[in-house]
Amino acid sequence: MATKDEILAKLANAVVTYKEADAMAGVKEALEMGIPPVDIVTRGLSVGIRTVGERYGQGKVAIPFVMLAAKIMDKATKEALSKVPADQMPKPLATMVIGTVEGDIHDLGSNIVSAVFSASGFKVYNLGHDVSPDAFIKKAEEVGADMIGASALMTNTLQQQKILGDKLAKQGLREKYIYLVGGGAFPGAEWCEEIGADGFATDVTIGLEVAKKCVAERKKQTN
């Protein structure tokens, strides 16, 4: 009979090798063995998804595989935690609401960010494309997000990132959220400063570093 560590390793491996059936069978086996659901996620599945995220950052894994791993992770996690009370759920690194700004339908980038961030321990709510500032704010308030990410591909929709920042400020919510901007319209440091965003990236790997840094700084401030 497999030990607890072996089962957890099997779960991680199922995510790393993109085998959904193995992941689901592993979750079932782990639950039957009495492994705590939170351990199944944090010491099993999460280890696998972090490995995928790291390999992606090193340019060793293509985006479709990250998407697939994130999907498997999500499904297996839901199964593992299906009977866990809300107050005992494992905490994500941070909760993020992300989307492509209003007027822009190019959501491939935000989908990639969504998958990679999910794979790296963030809880991500992806609102898709053509998202109005109000929709960003509404969702962030609803899910208690720590972070809002706004993507824009076109230069003439970049202004929407400013409008969202302004709306957050007007509603007295600006300091509540870490506000990150990104996308193929290439927001730079100057733009980031002008609109008062906390960080920017045009590359998901850099974006992840920026987000983690912002989260760490925010935690330091609140402690």
Add this chain to the structure above:
Amino acid sequence: MNKSGVMVPPHNFWKVLNPDQLKIIDNAAYEILREVGVFIADEELLKMTKELGGDIDYNKKIVKGFPEYAIREGVAKVPRNFVFGARDPEWDMVFQGGGTKQFWGASCGATERLLLNSDGKTFSRRRADKDDLAYTTKIVDGIDDFDMNNYVFDLGKEGQLGLPTELIRMDTMLQNTTKWAGNLTTVVSDIKEHDYVAKLGAAVSGGEEEFRKRPLWFGVLNPLGALQMNLYNSWLMRASFKHHFPVTPGIVAASPLVGVATAAGNTANSLAGLLWVSAMKGHFDPGTAVMGNNIVFSLDPYTGRGALGNAHTTLGNNALTSLWHDLYGLPIASYQGTFAAQLDQMAFALMKSMMIQMVIGCDLIWEQFSDAALDPAMLVVAAEIASSGRDLMKNFNQIMPTKENLALELAKEFGATGEGWMTSDFNMSRIDTFYKTPTLDTRGFDIWMREGCQSWAHDLCREKLKEYEQHEPVPMPKDIAERMNAIVKEGTDLLKRQESGAPSHTAKPI
């Protein structure tokens, strides 16, 4: 005398598929239009597809079931022979079917400009604006190896300010070039922006009718996938019907993330999009040109960034060019190049891509650079590549095995040691057909070392750029420039987005 373009040998292109194989892909494209259909975000355009026999699902905004004959009839109304006009008529580009002449240009749309730091090695970047665009437009105007102009810098700064960038951009292009002015793309400020841009065109051309005969730009439709038309592209398409400007459907089925991962499948998908757009244009605006676009696109699956020049796109571009030329008799454009960041890598990738576009017989060749931030020295790199490509085509005839080219009588006369060839009238009269490579540096190895070992891309091209910077295009006549300024002012006042205002999705159709 017309200065633009270089004649090409139409029967000597590199073709990856035979006529039967092309036909299979063509049939697949019609099957896609019948059974997969097209998503159209704009309801007005969606309704219009009914005239092509499509079955419309208004809830899903998808139209399918296009009968093949309706598509073919629409495409048949697209002209084979047409002119893309220039302020200087000597730079008019005259198209006579597909695969007869090649035209070269540079294209980019970088939102930032790279500036070389004082260390001569590193760069800083800043948001590009209309002054940067005017600068590169003038440079391209002065380089004879470019037959046409296009925007190299996008108006990143003006876009951030919520200004109508297409209007300002096209004004900047027209004021600073005497050549064809390139791409008009989508707008988000308001659909009316196209009306103001059309007024600019009429002002420069001498009236709407003259603009229609010799249009100064085309509209680039950039659907995200070959089979979807978002709101902004729909507006651009309807504006093209209204103002009779040509379009180029940038069919972008971006494999492997949002498109089939084989060149054959992606080509069929791209052809379906190309056929659909052309049929619509032919039906609603017969007689106005459609310049096909051979983008069978792909993304780098590791980064999600655009990827050109790989096997997938190269084979697909080749097949789509053959399809458009051989089955429809129409010319085709190509935006090929690189999304690399480094100047030298761009030079390498661009040379490879461009040579392929040339030998597959593409009619309108755009050398496309990275759209993030651009070092203007890249224009010189591109000019050198264009020069090289044109040189090959201009001198192509020497490979034809004619009696004159074989020159057997002279060979017999000069004998096995060939001593008479060098100063023979035959060879002397052909010296100019020999390309001097590389054109920017003919120094020998020792002299190059003694003089500092400059890099070709970073040093010599940058040095050459200073020479090109001296070019000033023939200025726009004062009265026309004043009229243009008034149009831009009126349009900007009307279309400038307010601080709190989102782009108007609900703007009334034209």
